[in-house]
Amino acid sequence: MTVKRKGPKYEKIIDAAVTVIAKHGYHQSQISKIAREAGVADGTIYLYFKNKEDLLISLFREKMGRFIDTTIDEIEHQKSVEDKLLTLIEMHFKQLSVDHELAIVTQLELRQTNRELRAKIGEVLKRYLELVDSIILEGIDQKVFQPNLDIRIVRQMIFGTIDETTTSWVMNDHRFDLIALAKPVHDLLINGFRYRPS
Amino acid sequence: MTVKRKGPKYEKIIDAAVTVIAKHGYHQSQISKIAREAGVADGTIYLYFKNKEDLLISLFREKMGRFIDTTIDEIEHQKSVEDKLLTLIEMHFKQLSVDHELAIVTQLELRQTNRELRAKIGEVLKRYLELVDSIILEGIDQKVFQPNLDIRIVRQMIFGTIDETTTSWVMNDHRFDLIALAKPVHDLLINGFRYRPS
Amino acid sequence: MTVKRKGPKYEKIIDAAVTVIAKHGYHQSQISKIAREAGVADGTIYLYFKNKEDLLISLFREKMGRFIDTTIDEIEHQKSVEDKLLTLIEMHFKQLSVDHELAIVTQLELRQTNRELRAKIGEVLKRYLELVDSIILEGIDQKVFQPNLDIRIVRQMIFGTIDETTTSWVMNDHRFDLIALAKPVHDLLINGFRYRPS
Amino acid sequence: MTVKRKGPKYEKIIDAAVTVIAKHGYHQSQISKIAREAGVADGTIYLYFKNKEDLLISLFREKMGRFIDTTIDEIEHQKSVEDKLLTLIEMHFKQLSVDHELAIVTQLELRQTNRELRAKIGEVLKRYLELVDSIILEGIDQKVFQPNLDIRIVRQMIFGTIDETTTSWVMNDHRFDLIALAKPVHDLLINGFRYRPS
DNA sequence: CATGAATGAGAGTTCATTCAT
DNA sequence: GATGAATGAACTCTCATTCAT
Numbered sequence: 115m116t117v118k119r120k121g122p123k124y125e126k127i128i129d130a131a132v133t134v135i136a137k138h139g140y141h142q143s144q145i146s147k148i149a150r151e152a153g154v155a156d157g158t159i160y161l162y163f164k165n166k167e168d169l170l171i172s173l174f175r176e177k178m179g180r181f182i183d184t185t186i187d188e189i190e191h192q193k194s195v196e197d198k199l200l201t202l203i204e205m206h207f208k209q210l211s212v213d214h215e216l217a218i219v220t221q222l223e224l225r226q227t228n229r230e231l232r233a234k235i236g237e238v239l240k241r242y243l244e245l246v247d248s249i250i251l252e253g254i255d256q257k258v259f260q261p262n263l264d265i266r267i268v269r270q271m272i273f274g275t276i277d278e279t280t281t282s283w284v285m286n287d288h289r290f291d292l293i294a295l296a297k298p299v300h301d302l303l304i305n306g307f308r309y310r311p312s
Numbered sequence: 313m314t315v316k317r318k319g320p321k322y323e324k325i326i327d328a329a330v331t332v333i334a335k336h337g338y339h340q341s342q343i344s345k346i347a348r349e350a351g352v353a354d355g356t357i358y359l360y361f362k363n364k365e366d367l368l369i370s371l372f373r374e375k376m377g378r379f380i381d382t383t384i385d386e387i388e389h390q391k392s393v394e395d396k397l398l399t400l401i402e403m404h405f406k407q408l409s410v411d412h413e414l415a416i417v418t419q420l421e422l423r424q425t426n427r428e429l430r431a432k433i434g435e436v437l438k439r440y441l442e443l444v445d446s447i448i449l450e451g452i453d454q455k456v457f458q459p460n461l462d463i464r465i466v467r468q469m470i471f472g473t474i475d476e477t478t479t480s481w482v483m484n485d486h487r488f489d490l491i492a493l494a495k496p497v498h499d500l501l502i503n504g505f506r507y508r509p510s
Numbered sequence: 511m512t513v514k515r516k517g518p519k520y521e522k523i524i525d526a527a528v529t530v531i532a533k534h535g536y537h538q539s540q541i542s543k544i545a546r547e548a549g550v551a552d553g554t555i556y557l558y559f560k561n562k563e564d565l566l567i568s569l570f571r572e573k574m575g576r577f578i579d580t581t582i583d584e585i586e587h588q589k590s591v592e593d594k595l596l597t598l599i600e601m602h603f604k605q606l607s608v609d610h611e612l613a614i615v616t617q618l619e620l621r622q623t624n625r626e627l628r629a630k631i632g633e634v635l636k637r638y639l640e641l642v643d644s645i646i647l648e649g650i651d652q653k654v655f656q657p658n659l660d661i662r663i664v665r666q667m668i669f670g671t672i673d674e675t676t677t678s679w680v681m682n683d684h685r686f687d688l689i690a691l692a693k694p695v696h697d698l699l700i701n702g703f704r705y706r707p708s
Numbered sequence: 709m710t711v712k713r714k715g716p717k718y719e720k721i722i723d724a725a726v727t728v729i730a731k732h733g734y735h736q737s738q739i740s741k742i743a744r745e746a747g748v749a750d751g752t753i754y755l756y757f758k759n760k761e762d763l764l765i766s767l768f769r770e771k772m773g774r775f776i777d778t779t780i781d782e783i784e785h786q787k788s789v790e791d792k793l794l795t796l797i798e799m800h801f802k803q804l805s806v807d808h809e810l811a812i813v814t815q816l817e818l819r820q821t822n823r824e825l826r827a828k829i830g831e832v833l834k835r836y837l838e839l840v841d842s843i844i845l846e847g848i849d850q851k852v853f854q855p856n857l858d859i860r861i862v863r864q865m866i867f868g869t870i871d872e873t874t875t876s877w878v879m880n881d882h883r884f885d886l887i888a889l890a891k892p893v894h895d896l897l898i899n900g901f902r903y904r905p906s
Numbered sequence: 907c908a909t910g911a912a913t914g915a916g917a918g919t920t921c922a923t924t925c926a927t
Numbered sequence: 928g929a930t931g932a933a934t935g936a937a938c939t940c941t942c943a944t945t946c947a948t
Contacts, residue, residue, distance in 0.1 A: 118911095141426055145939060146914095155913045160940065226424045228339050236483075264496050267477065271469075271500060274476025278468040285434070298462050302469055306504030321929095343922060344931095353930040355924075364922065537822050540942060542910095551909040553945075562943065622820045624735055632879070660892050663873065667865075667896055670872025674864040681830075694858050698865055702900030712932095738917060740935095749934045751920075760918065 117164055119172075124162045127152045128173050136215035140223040171234050174224060177216055178238050181209050186245060195253040196304055199272075202249065203303075204296040206276050210284075211292050221277075221284045246272055250307075259307040272303060315362055317370075322360045325350045326371050334413035338421040365425075369432050372422060375414055376436050379407055384443060393451040394502055397470075400447065401501075402494040404474050408482075409490050419475075419482045444470055448505075457505040470501060513560055515568075520558045523548045524569050532611035536619040567630050570620060573612055574634050577605055582641060591649040592700055595668070598645065599699075600692040602672050606680075607688050617673075617680045642668055646703075655703040668699060711758055713766075718756045721746045722767045730809035734817040765828050768818060771810055772832050775803055780839060789847040790898055793866070796843065797897075798890040800870050804878075805886050815871075815878045840866055844901075853901040866897060 118124065130152035135143045145166060149156045163169040185205040192198045210217040224235065250268050253259035259268075279299060283292045316322065328350035333341045343364055347354045361367040383403040390396045408415040422433065444467050451457035457466075477497060481490045514520065526548035531539045541562060545552045559565040581601040588594045606613040620631065646664050649655035655664075675695060679688045712718065724746035729737045739760055743750045757763040779799040786792045804811040818829060844862050847853035853862075873893060877886045 123912095139427055144937090149914095156915095156939085157913055157941075158911085161911070166939070222427065222430075226426065228424065229337055229420065263500075264493075266480075267493060267496055267500065270476040270480055271473040271497070274472035274474075275469045276472075278472025278475065279465065282464075282468055295462075295465060298465055299469070302461075302465065302504045305506075306500040306502075308503075342920085347931095354922090354932095355930055356928085358923070359928075535823055541944085542942080545910095552911095552943090553909055554907085556944070557907075618823070622822065624820065625733055625816065628816075659896075660889075662876075663889060663892055663896065666872040666876055667869045667893070670868035670870075671865045672868075673872065674868025675861065678860075678864055691858075691861060694861055695865070698857075698861065698900045701902075702896045704899075717933095739919080740917080743935095750918090751935060752933055754919065755932070 117160070117168075118162050121162070123152070123154060123158065127154065127159055127162055127169065128176055131169060131173050132177070132215050132219050135223045136218040140226045167231055170224065170227065170231060171238075174220070174235050175238050178220070178242070182242050182245065184209065185242075189245070189249075195249060195256055195258045196300075198249050198252070199304065200296065200300045202246065202272075203276060203300050204293065207280070207292045207296050210280055211288075214288055217280065217284050217288070221281045243269060243273065253307065257309055260309045263307060268307060271306070275299060275303065315358070315366075316360055319360070321350070321352060321356065325352065325357055325360055325367070326374055329367060329371050330375070330413050330417050333421045334416040338424045341421075365429055368422065368425065368429060369436075372418070372433050373436050375418070376440070380440050380443065382407065383440075387443070387447075393447060393454055393456045394498075396447050396450070397502065398494065398498045400444065400470075401474060401498050402491065405478070405490045405494050408478055409486075412486055415478065415482050415486070419479045441467060441471065451505065455507050458507045461505060466505060469504070473497060473501065513556070513564075514558050517558070519548070519550060519554065523550065523555055523558060523565070524572055527565060527569050528573070528611050528615050531619045532614040536622045539619075563627055566620065566623065566627060567634075570616070570631050571634050573616070574638070578638050578641065580605065581638075585641070585645075591645060591652055591654045592696075594645050594648070595700065596692065596696045598642065598668075599672060599696050600689065603676070603688045603692050606676055607684075610684055613676065613680050613684070617677045639665060639669065649703065653705050656705045659703060664703060667702070671695060671699065711754070711762075712756055715756070717746070717748060717752065721748065721753055721756055721763070722770055725763060725767050726771070726809050726813050729817045730812040734820045737817075761825055764818065764821065764825060765832075768814070768829050769832050772814070772836070776836050776839070778803065779836075783839070783843075789843060789850055789852045790894075792843050792846070793898065794890065794894045796840065796866075797870060797894050798887065801874070801886045801890050804874055805882075808882055811874065811878050811882070815875045837863060837867065847901065851903050854903045857901060862901060865900070869893060869897065 127148065131143070131148050134148050134151050138147065145159055146156050148169075149159055152159075159169065163172060185202060188205050189198050189201050192201050210220070225232070227235070246269050247265060250259065250263065250265055250272075254261060254263055276299070279295060280292065283290060325346065329341070329346045332346050332349050336345065343357055344354050346367075347357055350357075357367065361370060383400060386403050387396050387399050390399050408418075423430070425433075445463060448457065448461065448463055448466050448470075452459055452461055474497070477493060478490065481488060523544065527539070527544045530544050530547050534543065541555055542552050544565075545555055548555075555565065559568060581598060584601050585594050585597050588597050606616075621628070623631075642665050643661060646655065646659065646661055646668075650657055650659055672695070675691060676688065679686060721742065725737070725742050728742050728745050732741065739753055740750050742763075743753055746753075753763065757766060779796060782799050783792050783795050786795050804814075819826070821829070840863050841859060844853065844857065844859055844866075848855055848857055870893070873889060874886065877884060
């Protein structure tokens with residue numbers, strides 16, 4: 115049967131899943147535990163999600179969708195390419211800084227899923243990577259970045275650095291100020307890409 | 313009950329584990345499947361490893377240990393900091409390029425393990441990160457890199473970029489030439505870190 | 511809480527149940543599927559039936575009740591014992607021939623129920639078996655059948671043969687002409703029972 | 709993985725399944741209950757059977773296979789067609805009379821399974837029906853039975869009668885002497901089929 | 907009368923680990 | 928040392944039934 119994809123319980127279940135996974139880890143997050151956290155019966159989850167995998171993908175889609183939307187919004191207000199990249203990094207760090215649970219889930223726990231699920235998660239990330247690409251292209255276009263940059267490599271450098279930094283922050287129990295790293299990270303990246311005609 | 317950590321079967325079992333995990337994925341790699349691939353009985357595995365987790369950690373330790381040793385060896389032959397960093401990147405890409413199975417296991421499959429196991433894997437990586445750190449420090453020391461670099465950030469930038477690039481290569485079924493990316497990746501990184509006194 | 515046993519929806523639900531069970535099989539005939547087929551809400555079914563078992567029994571009672579009434583009616587018009595038995599067989603075959611869905615449900619699907627339910631179904635069949643018995647007794651009485659017949663055995667022979675023939679017809683997807691078998695079946699039965707004083 | 713289809717536990721599990729199903733009914737015969745009855749762990753059942761359905765089919769195949777083999781053996785010792793048919797009926801009644809549990813399982817419980825499983829059970833029965841057919845053909849051939857008999861109908865008459873009689877005996881809690889019915893049932897059947905050239 | 911969202915008990919199956927041989 | 932048969936805990940999902948609206 116088809117499932118309802120909205121309603122207050124839909125949100126409540128997703129939030130409960132984030133909480134439970136952050137607290138107990140992916141492999142210890144049984145449906146019954148999530149249901150209890152959400153204050154619903156086990157069966158109720160199946161009124162809103164096809165199965166457990168569907169819940170996890172929905173979780174990622176909802177949370178990352180909002181994450182990406184907000185980031186895009188903010189970037190559009192920036193004029194220069196440098197500010198756009200800075201905003202990208204800042205927004206990434208900010209949004210995960212204010213939601214430690216979500217950070218744990220996206221950086222650590224959801225990566226423990228099987229290949230199939232990770233592929234679907236990858237699709238959600240596509241929009242994010244396209245956003246990164248658009249900034250890179252604009253930078254090249256405006257001669258702020260070197261003309262012969264390999265987009266793919268630059269994208270992996272930006273994303274790899276941000277991701278590794280965030281993961282490191284999460285694994286250190288959020289002990290340092292992640293947001294404060296946005297500026298120096300940005301500097302190093304820009305520095306690497308910058309066009310310096312001699 | 314302590315276990316034997318050497319002997320021909322020890323190696324055989326680890327290699328079998330790599331093969332099975334690369335082929336079937338982490339969650340489809342049961343002890344019995346690994347035993348069959350290794351040509352031993354299920355119980356025999358427990359003569360050499362405390363349990364399944366111990367086998368996986370040993371696998372990572374053995375394989376990454378050799379990986380790091382070889383990398384350190386090669387770097388010692390390099391004079392300049394630039395060449396050392398280049399060698400680090402090249403060795404990383406080369407060693408995974410010649411062993412697709414290992415690449416799949418370290419980049420994709422072993423990340424599906426639980427927090428506890430990943431923490432132990434992290435310890436193995438410490439030596440690698442210390443190697444990276446030593447290069448960075450040398451670069452700063454020799455005024456090749458900016459004096460005020462945040463070591464931690466630079467380390468995450470280097471490792472994050474290399475890791476993300478490799479993962480991307482694995483997820484694209486090793487379709488592009490990973491080794492060829494060493495030079496451009498190196499250029500961008502060095503470019504970012506370089507000291508440019510005005 | 512007592513239920514209503516009449517009204518247009520009562521019939522509609524029973525017919526929906528026959529259709530759904532014939533199409534999807536007993537174990538794939540959930541209340542919600544029957545409700546959808548009947549064009550009512552799940553809960554509505556519980557206004558007309560105590561529970562699912564009650565619905566199935568009611569289904570059998572309604573359908574078989576009419577089946578038996580019609581058969582009795584027709585038999586009353588027959589004079590000879592031979593014709594009465596022939597009519598019994600013909601009516602059985604005819605009524606199931608014109609309603610393939612009902613045939614599937616009574617011959618195959620409703621037999622997958624538990625002992626308790628089948629016992630109740632057995633009670634509905636009692637009237638049918640009494641009808642058979644009355645024909646046998648009349649046959650003996652009129653010296654058409656052997657005087658020392660074991661009623662029980664003869665009843666089981668008649669019912670077993672008719673039932674097995676019908677089931678075989680259903681399992682062969684109604685591919686042969688069931689009604690055409692009435693005459694030869696009747697001949698063999700009568701032949702077996704006939705009184706032949708030497 | 710493939711399963712072992714022999715060994716003492718194989719037999720023990722099948723016998724336990726018969727006992728449990730006879731006692732608690734098909735739908736109340738969980739794997740754990742069967743395992744307990746067999747004195748093995750739940751998982752052990754899966755060393756010998758692919759899944760629950762496989763266990764049920766194996767049960768039927770083993771028990772009915774032996775049933776049919778014994779019946780064929782016994783029939784081969786009979787000279788006349790009449791005696792062969794009598795032996796068929798007697799053996800059927802005898803073998804179920806001495807094993808009340810098996811009778812309950814084959815007559816009542818195993819019929820509650822889904823269509824798919826019943827189809828596989830049907831295949832096992834094929835040999836039995838072929839045996840019946842061979843007797844019928846021999847009877848016609850030797851001019852003991854009428855020359856124009858419809859084999860299919862006769863087969864259904866024989867099987868339907870035997871089956872209905874047995875089921876009736878089981879549903880009456882084995883209260884009457886089933887074996888004693890073999891003779892009169894046989895008489896009625898033979899009587900029905902006999903060739904009487906005028 | 908009718909609805910349909912919510913409930914929650916219940917069971918087949920997998921697989922890491924043990925231990926008698 | 929090596930074997931592999933046996934163990935048994937653990938979890939997702941279905942669906943008959945209820946009851947507030």
